[in-house]
Amino acid sequence: MTLKGGTSQACAACKYQRRRCSAECPLSPYFPPEQPKLFQNAHKLFGVSNILKILKNLEPGQKNEAMRSIIYQANMRDKFPVYGCCWIICQLKYQILQAEEELHAVQAQLEMYRQHHHISSMQQPDDVTSQLELGMAPPSNGLSLFNHTTPPQNYNAMPAAALHMPQQQSYSNDSKGVYGYIDAKDINVANSFWVQQPNYANNNNNPMSIQSHELVVSQQQTIQQEVVQDYDELHPFFDTIDDRQSYIDSKEAYESSSEESLKDTTQSNEHIADNELKSAAARFSLTSVN
């Protein structure tokens, strides 16, 4: 708000009403001439006489605030001709409802974390598997599972207990045979990289390509047909392997746990690298299922 000088331009109210703006003009402090819209809005909703009537009954210290609220109310009526300030009130109430809902949700999550943290600090490390089964985030001791210094027995115990899939270990071993060079922390980068590597995709981990190769094998070699069918039944588990790649840990742990299947897989990879895809698929399915 700019105070108007006695000899300067008339305030917006006086200008609008085409009258002389005296030094005692009660509206000049609130309606500067450079903002005629402020006065137009207030005049349209309240009218000058009603504004003056409101101001007349107030203490001098209250007039500033009263004029601020009158101008705000008039501006809102100009913006929202039907609802005026009620529109703002409705929006604020809605905002409060939303914020309260979100706050309750966050508080509930925080409470869950606190309880979880409390429970996990009381429990032994081998309880991590049961928490993983429930789909809960692993507590602080679960982080050690992603560490390369983890003893191999912890790593071996996890997939079998948490995933409840007998085949999981052999498949994860196959995946590990390919992913061996990938650090577990960079697994997301590895996944995006994986898509861009057609050679790797065709070799082992793209289920569709393996399936198509095996169909060729099954047509030509009827002896292996049953094995191929078994493999097809297991086929969907590849999807779950992708989701659980983060559980696949260090190369040392893997090598100590399943040397036999690693050898088979490595052998398969070599064959595939030599473009012997048909026999590779047959070998792969035999070793994987068995």
Add this chain to the structure above:
Amino acid sequence: MASSSYSNSPCAACKFLRRKCMPDCIFAPYFPPEEPQKFANVHKIFGASNVSKLLNEVLPHQREDAVNSLAYEAEARIKDPVYGCVGAISVLQRHVLRLQKELEATNADLMRYACNDMPTSTTSQYGRRNMGHEGAGSIGQSSGLYYSSPWNNEPYDQDSQERGGDGNI
């Protein structure tokens, strides 16, 4: 609304203004004679002339809402001549700010727990959640719809005493 008494007695506006209530009276559908105070308030604060102009500017199906909002604003201004209904807005704005501050603090707590447990995935999840406050339609301090009253600029810890009655809408 006033349909039953429309033909018999004049509407509250025409009764108040002591004039004949014509069939095309713009006030009659919204100011029934049973609610004389409604028109008296609106007339005292805004004036019948301004109200009729405002009603003529909105579509007929919006006029009832417009009248009701004007009646609410007029009643609030009579109860609180200094702030009127803007006092309620100010109270609600403070409530929103307090909730947002509490939400930020709770989110920060949650982030601490989440970071301790899941260093990558959980952190990003709640980071997004935190960004959702300034969504469309929210009346933030930068939106131009915000009423900056002196007490809204006070620290949150000191404004525990709310102005009585302003929040009753």
